[in-house]
Amino acid sequence: MAVKDYLRQRFFPQIWCAGCGHGIVMGGMIRAIEQLGLDKNEVVLVSGIGCSSRVAGYLDFHTMHTLHGRALAFASGVKLGRPHLKVIAPMGDGDALAIGGNHLIHAARRNIDVTAIIMNNSIYGMTGGQTSPLTPFTKRGTTAVFGTIDHCFDIAQLAKGAGASFVARTTTYHAKEMIKMIHDAINHKGFSLVEVMSQCPTYYGRKNDLGAAVDMMKGFRDGTVRKGSKKLEEHPEFVERGVLVNEARPEYVSSYMDLIEKLRGERENLEQGAASR
Amino acid sequence: MKTNIKFIQGNEVFAKAALYAGVQFYAGYPITPSTEIAEILSEVLPKRGGKFIQMEDEIASICAIIGASLTGLKAMTATSGPGFSLMQEAIGYAVMTEVPLVVVNVQRGGPSTGMPTSVAQGDVMQARWGTQGDHSIITLTASNLREAFNMTVEAFNLAETFRTPVILLFDEVLAHMREKIIIPGPGEIEVVKRLRTSVPKGTNYHPYLTREDGRLPMSDFGGVHRYNVTGLVHDMWGFPSTDPKVAYDLLHHLVDKLENHAELLARYKKYYTEDAEILLVSYGSSTRSALHMIEARRKRGLKIGLLELQTLWPFPRQTVRRECDGRSHVLVVEMNMGQICQEVKKAVSEPDKVFLANRIDGIFISPVDILRALNMIQGKGV
Ligand code: SF4
Numbered sequence: 149m150a151v152k153d154y155l156r157q158r159f160f161p162q163i164w165c166a167g168c169g170h171g172i173v174m175g176g177m178i179r180a181i182e183q184l185g186l187d188k189n190e191v192v193l194v195s196g197i198g199c200s201s202r203v204a205g206y207l208d209f210h211t212m213h214t215l216h217g218r219a220l221a222f223a224s225g226v227k228l229g230r231p232h233l234k235v236i237a238p239m240g241d242g243d244a245l246a247i248g249g250n251h252l253i254h255a256a257r258r259n260i261d262v263t264a265i266i267m268n269n270s271i272y273g274m275t276g277g278q279t280s281p282l283t284p285f286t287k288r289g290t291t292a293v294f295g296t297i298d299h300c301f302d303i304a305q306l307a308k309g310a311g312a313s314f315v316a317r318t319t320t321y322h323a324k325e326m327i328k329m330i331h332d333a334i335n336h337k338g339f340s341l342v343e344v345m346s347q348c349p350t351y352y353g354r355k356n357d358l359g360a361a362v363d364m365m366k367g368f369r370d371g372t373v374r375k376g377s378k379k380l381e382e383h384p385e386f387v388e389r390g391v392l393v394n395e396a397r398p399e400y401v402s403s404y405m406d407l408i409e410k411l412r413g414e415r416e417n418l419e420q421g422a423a424s425r
Numbered sequence: 426m427k428t429n430i431k432f433i434q435g436n437e438v439f440a441k442a443a444l445y446a447g448v449q450f451y452a453g454y455p456i457t458p459s460t461e462i463a464e465i466l467s468e469v470l471p472k473r474g475g476k477f478i479q480m481e482d483e484i485a486s487i488c489a490i491i492g493a494s495l496t497g498l499k500a501m502t503a504t505s506g507p508g509f510s511l512m513q514e515a516i517g518y519a520v521m522t523e524v525p526l527v528v529v530n531v532q533r534g535g536p537s538t539g540m541p542t543s544v545a546q547g548d549v550m551q552a553r554w555g556t557q558g559d560h561s562i563i564t565l566t567a568s569n570l571r572e573a574f575n576m577t578v579e580a581f582n583l584a585e586t587f588r589t590p591v592i593l594l595f596d597e598v599l600a601h602m603r604e605k606i607i608i609p610g611p612g613e614i615e616v617v618k619r620l621r622t623s624v625p626k627g628t629n630y631h632p633y634l635t636r637e638d639g640r641l642p643m644s645d646f647g648g649v650h651r652y653n654v655t656g657l658v659h660d661m662w663g664f665p666s667t668d669p670k671v672a673y674d675l676l677h678h679l680v681d682k683l684e685n686h687a688e689l690l691a692r693y694k695k696y697y698t699e700d701a702e703i704l705l706v707s708y709g710s711s712t713r714s715a716l717h718m719i720e721a722r723r724k725r726g727l728k729i730g731l732l733e734l735q736t737l738w739p740f741p742r743q744t745v746r747r748e749c750d751g752r753s754h755v756l757v758v759e760m761n762m763g764q765i766c767q768e769v770k771k772a773v774s775e776p777d778k779v780f781l782a783n784r785i786d787g788i789f790i791s792p793v794d795i796l797r798a799l800n801m802i803q804g805k806g807v
C-alpha cells in the first residue's frame with residue numbers, strides 16, 4: 149500500500165507548523181505498519197492531547213483522540229478488551245511524562261502489550277511553548293524565560309526502571325532507524341516504548357536560538373550517537389540512540405488470558421475478547 | 426424454578442446485578458466503602474471469560490472502561506467520593522463520545538477524605554454537574570437491596586439504550602447492610618444488548634449519525650468499520666469540527682437525548698400518597714427512615730405519604746410537581762444540605778411549602794430526626 153492509503157484525506161490539511169518533526173514520526177509509523185503487513189482493522193491508535201496527538205485522527209485506523217495524559221489508560225482498556233488488536237499510543241513528552249507519567253510507569257510495570265511512541269520535542273507546543281518535564285536544565289520556554297531550573301527526565305531510563313520490556317530511542321533525523329525501531333516495538337510482545345526526539349522549531353527552536361527545523365535536525369545528528377559505538381565512549385555527554393532494552397517477560401494480557409483458560413478449561417477466542425458475548 | 430434466596434451485603438448485590446446485566450469488563454481502584462465490588466468481580470469475571478483490571482488510580486480506571494466499552498464490552502467501575510471526583514473529566518469524555526458505561530459511586534461523608542466509613546448523600550450535584558460544560562447524565566439510586574439489584578440492571582440497560590454513562594449513586598448504609606433478596610432468574614428482568622450497526626463492511630458507517638428513532642448504533646473498535654473518536658466537538662464522522670452549527674447541534678443532541686425523556690426515565694415509588702396532606706420526598710437509604718416514620722405516624726391518624734425518587738437525573742420535574750402540588754407541606758429527607766430539596770423547590774408550584782429534613786454529620790438520619798423537622802415546620806416545636 150502507498151503511504152496515502154493510510155491517510156484520511158478529509159482530515160487534511162494537517163495542523164502542524166512547517167518543519168515540525170511530528171509529520172516525520174507519523175510517516176515512520178505508517179512505513180513500519182506497512183512493513184509489518186498489518187490489516188488496517190487490526191490497528192488501534194490511542195492518543196492524548198497535544199500537537200503529537202493529532203497523529204491519531206490523520207490515520208485510517210481505529211482511532212481515539214482521548215484526554216491529556218490518559219492515552220495509555222484508554223489503550224489498556226482497548227488491549228484487554230480485544231487482545232488481538234495492535235494498540236499504539238502516539239504521545240507528546242508533556243502528555244506522556246507530566247500529566248500522564250503515572251499511567252506510563254504503570255503500563256510499563258504491567259508489561260501490557262501496547263506501543264508508546266513518544267515524540268519528545270522538550271516543550272508544550274499546542275499551548276504555545278511552555279517548559280515540559282523534558283526541557284533540559286537552563287533551557288527556555290514561555291514559562292521559564294530565564295531558563296528552567298527544573299531538571300528533566302531521561303525517558304528511556306524511566307521506562308526501563310518502571311519495567312518496560314522494549315525501550316528504544318532515536319530522532320527525526322534518523323528516519324530509517326526510526327522505522328525499524330517502531331516496527332520492532334509493535335512486533336514486541338509486552339510494553340514497548342520508542343522515544344523519538346522531534347523538533348518544534350516554532351517554540352522550542354525559537355526560544356532557544358536553535359535555528360530552523362533543518363538546524364535542529366542537524367543538532368540531533370551531531371548530538372546523538374549509536375548505542376555501543378566508540379564515539380559514545382569518547383563523548384559520554386552525547387545522547388545514546390538505539391534499542392536500549394529488549395527482553396522477554398510475561399505480558400499482562402497473555403497472563404490474564406492464561407488465567408481465564410485455567411479457570412474455564414478452554415482457550416478464549418482472542419478475536420471476541422470475552423466468551424460471554 | 427429454584428428460588429435463589431440470599432442474605433447478602435449491598436456491594437455484593439451490586440456486583441451480582443452487574444453480572445446479571447452482562448458486565449464483561451471492570452477496571453477500578455480500591456476505595457472505602459465500595460471496594461468489595463472490585464474484590465468480588467476480580468474473582469467472578471475471569472471465570473466467566475470477562476476481564477478485571479486493577480488500575481493505578483480512578484482516572485485510569487474510568488479511561489480503561491471507556492476503551493473497553495468501545496471494543497464492544499459492557500463495562501463498569503465503582504468508587505466513592507474522592508475517586509468519583511477524579512473521574513469527572515473522563516465522565517465528560519464518555520458523555521461527549523457517547524460511550525455506554527456504568528459508574529457506581531458508593532457515597533461517603535465529604536468533602537475531601539471526609540468520613541470514609543460514614544453515610545452521606547452529598548454527591549448528588551456532583552453526579553449531575555461534576556464534569557464541565559453543558560451536558561446531561563442519568564443517575565439512579567435505590568433504598569433497599571432488591572431495588573438496588575433492579576436499578577443496577579436498569580443502569581446497564583439505559584447506558585446501552587442512550588449511549589451514555591450512567592451513575593449509580595448508592596451510599597455507605599446500602600453498600601454495607603445485609604438484606605434478604607431473591608436473585609432473579611435469567612430472563613426475569615430484561616437485559617438490553619448493545620445495538621450494533623447493520624451497515625455492512627465496505628459501506629460508509631457514520632458513528633455519530635442519529636437514526637430516526639434517536640439511537641446511534643455502534644461498531645466495535647477493532648471491527649470492520651474504522652472511525653475516529655474524540656472529545657473535541659465532532660461531526661457525524663467523529664472528526665473534529667469548529668463549525669458553529671455542528672457544535673450547536675451536538676450540544677443539543679447530548680442534552681436533549683436525555684432531558685426530553687426525563688419522564689420516560691423517571692423511576693419512583695409512591696407510599697400512602699393517595700390521601701396524604703403531608704408528603705415526604707426521599708431517595709437512597711434515607712428513604713428507609715422516612716418510610717418507617719410515616720408508618721408510625723399513619724397509625725396515629727396523620728395523613729402523610731412518601732415519594733421515593735429512584736431516578737435523580739434527569740430530574741423528574743413533572744412527576745415531582747404532580748405529586749407535590751396541593752399538599753400542605755412537602756418535606757425532603759436527605760443526608761446533605763438540601764441538594765435535592767432545591768430541585769424540588771424549583772419543580773413545584775409553591776416552593777414555600779417545601780422543607781428539608783437532613784443530617785450531615787455521618788450519622789444515619791433516623792425517623793425521630795424526620796419527626797422533629799416535621800413538628801418544627803408545623804409549628805409544634807421540636
Ligand atoms: S507548535 Fe511545535 S510541536 Fe506543535 S505543530 Fe508547531 S512545530 Fe510542531
